[in-house]
Each structure stands twice: as C-alpha cells, then as structure tokens.
Amino acid sequence: MADAAGRLTKLAEEVLGVPLPVRIRAWDRSESGPPGAPTLVIRHRRALRRLMFKPGELGLARAWVAGDLDIEGDLYDALDRLAGLIWERGDTAPPHRAAALRALARPEFRAAARELLTLAGAPVPPAPPAEEVRRRRGPLHTLRRDKEAISHHYDVGNDFYALVLGPSMVYSCAYWGTAEDGVATLEDAQRGKLDLICRKLGLQKDLRLLDVGCGWGSMVLHAAREYGVRAVGITLSEEQATFARKRIAEAGLADRVEIRVQDYREIHDEPFDAISSVGMAEHVGRTRYAEYADVLYALLKPGGRLLNHQIARRPVADEEAYHVDEFIDRYVFPDGELAPLGRTVGQLEDAGFEVRDVEAIREHYALTLRSWVTNLERHWDEAARLTSPGRARVWRLYMAASALSFERNRIGVNQVLAVRTPDAGASGMPLRARDWRGGPARG
Structure with a gap:
C-alpha cells in the first residue's frame, strides 16, 4: 500500500x-x-x-x-x-x-x-488490550465494586509504584517551592505537603488521626514520627496495606500506627481528633459524596479538623450530562468521578462542617506529574517488566495528559480545611489566616 x-x-x-x-x-x-x-x-x-x-x-x-x-x-x-x-x-x-x-x-x-x-484492512474488531476494565453493571460505589476499582488501580505492584513515585511513596500532589526553601526535589516537595497537612490539622502529641485512603502509609508515618500522634490509616488495597505495615514496623512505630484494609463506611471507632483524606475523595462518586461527608463528620470530635485534598474539575453548563473520559474509566480509575470545588464545599457544609480555608495548588500537581513521568521514562524497561508494557503505556499517557490538564486549568486540586465546630462556637482555629500552629479544640 x-x-x-x-x-x-x-x-x-x-x-x-x-x-x-x-x-x-x-x-x-x-x-x-x-x-x-x-x-x-x-x-x-x-x-x-x-x-x-x-x-x-x-x-x-x-x-x-x-x-x-x-x-x-x-x-x-x-x-x-x-x-x-x-x-x-x-x-x-x-x-x-x-x-x-x-x-x-x-x-x-x-x-x-x-x-x-x-x-x-480486515474488517474485524480487534480484542481490547488485557489492561482494560470490562464495562461494569449494577449500582455504583457499593462496598464490593469500590474495592474492585481500587484493586485495579493500586494492586499493580508496589515495586512499580516505587519506580514512579520515588522513595516518598506518595501518590498525590506535592507542595513545591525553591531550592532556597529547601524544596529542590520531588522528595522535598512531598515531605513539604505532608508537613503542611499536619500543620493545617494542628497535630500534636497523642492526638488521634484518621487517614482515609492512606496509600502506602506516608501520611500516618510522617504524622506519628514528626508530631507524635496515634494514627489509623485505612485503604482498600491489600498491597498498599502490606507495604505500609512493613514501613511502619521498620520505623519502630507499630505501637502508634495501625493500618487497616477497610472502607470508610465501615469505621465504628471512637471519634478522632483529626482526619486527613488526601487523593481519596475522587473515588467516592456523586451518589455517595453526601454520605462520605456525613461519615467523616460523625467520626470527628467537636473541634476536630478535616483536611480534604481533592482534584476538582471545572463546572459545566449541564452537570447531569457530565461523564468521565472513557480512557480514564476503562484503564485508570474505574468509577472515579471529579466534582467542581463549589459542590465539594457545599456538601461538606451540608454535613455540618465549617469550611475555614481553601488552598488551590493545581500548578503543584502539574510539576508532580511531570516528575512522575520522568521517573517512569527513566525506568521504562523495568516498569514494563514489573507490570506489562501496556500498563506502563497507560500510566505514561495518563500522567502526561493530566499534567497538561492542570497546566491548562481544565482541572485543579484543592486542600479544603474544615472544622466540626462545637455548638459553643469555639473552632480552635488561629485568628490569622494560614497560621497553622494552633491545635484543634479538644472535645
């Protein structure tokens, strides 16, 4: 031809x-x-x-x-x-x-x-690649379906993620600065993000922290080591939980940190002093978000703080017509959904939270994604061997396209700090905005 x-x-x-x-x-x-x-x-x-x-x-x-x-x-x-x-x-x-x-x-x-x-040539439909998730049926965001979706994305090998994410093993937006700020590398920026969250939550020794969607344990590990908290981290990924428990044991913090394979809807503990939810709420979905906000509110003591770190999309004229891109749904985040920031804030307020601060950090995510793509490309042959060439190609395209989406302001990421303010109205928040030294009020 x-x-x-x-x-x-x-x-x-x-x-x-x-x-x-x-x-x-x-x-x-x-x-x-x-x-x-x-x-x-x-x-x-x-x-x-x-x-x-x-x-x-x-x-x-x-x-x-x-x-x-x-x-x-x-x-x-x-x-x-x-x-x-x-x-x-x-x-x-x-x-x-x-x-x-x-x-x-x-x-x-x-x-x-x-x-x-x-x-x-031949008019025959080729079979989809093995990495594709088959179209699911039945109601969205049941306990079983959410666990299967999380497993598809995260249970592809801890060694693979280590190549992409680097030693921090943090799979969410880093918080960048300059070499003068001590933020010269991806590891510096991820450490800065974890510390920022701890400071926003006002963590102190022996406060009780819940990390929803704890991943490979980096947040609870940092909070326990640097701030002396007692922490519970939950994930639906068996591989993440195994990795996180090993890290915590090696750090000598097993008496302070517990990792569970558990859905947020299945937690029945006594209330926590603080809750972090970093890069997890994108998996919750529109039909369950009000329930998610209600559950987290109920799990906090009066005066406790929630830090919700979540990717947001731009609003569209017809919200009912919004749908997740097919590539993302079939290959990356099955059943994942993005919401506009205004809806997220509104639903947290509907649950009873007092929203005290919103910090938009979308440019930081573009820088983070470009660093991950560089890591993947640098270790390409090993990454393809650890998973499959197709899986490595999925992650390269997904992360590079996402970096451009953040740079072009098609999606953003926001840290929303909210408080379960007691009836007496004492929020425990500092008088000056973004002075995160004050701790949460104790109930």
Missing part, C-alpha cells in the same frame, strides 16, 4: 476541517505532515480498525495501550497539539471535531469512509 501516511493525513484533514497538527508515520514507513512536529507513529493497520469500531477516545486509547500507536518527539507537545481535536470539548473544540470519526457515517464522507476501510 503506497503512501499510507499521506492518504491518512488527507483523510483526517478532510474530516476534521483543519490541518493536522502532527506528522504521521505509517506502517509502510511513509511520512506526511508538518516538518519538525511530533510524529504520530501508526505501527499497525490494526490501529485504524480500533478507531473504526470504537470511534473517539476509547479507540485511540486501545491503540495506544496495545502499542499500535506511538509518539516520537516531545510527548507533551504532541498531546498539547492534539488536545483540541480529541479531549477538549469546549469552545476551542467544536462538536464536529470531537466526533470527527463519527462524521464518516454522513453521506458527504462516504468516500472517506471507503478510503479508511481500504487502509484498515
């Missing part, structure tokens, strides 16, 4: 109505597109079949994960150039671009459709 790249470029530009912003190199080694631009490498005609049978983001994701598609050159530049044609659906990406492949069904594009069929 002569000049497959040129034929694909012409076809894409005819359907999209705009020049293609990247070069194409096809399986026949032909190339086409703007010189010097990143190159979209179509390694196999199977990639086109994936797009034909699942037009749009899911077809592209399957081709990427399977290795049928690749990018040569600057990955961030390529994703930035393609964002308006694939992922972004606002004013910068008219609907006919977002649904470009579906346009092939229209009569005026019948010739283009025949051309795509010729290029794709």
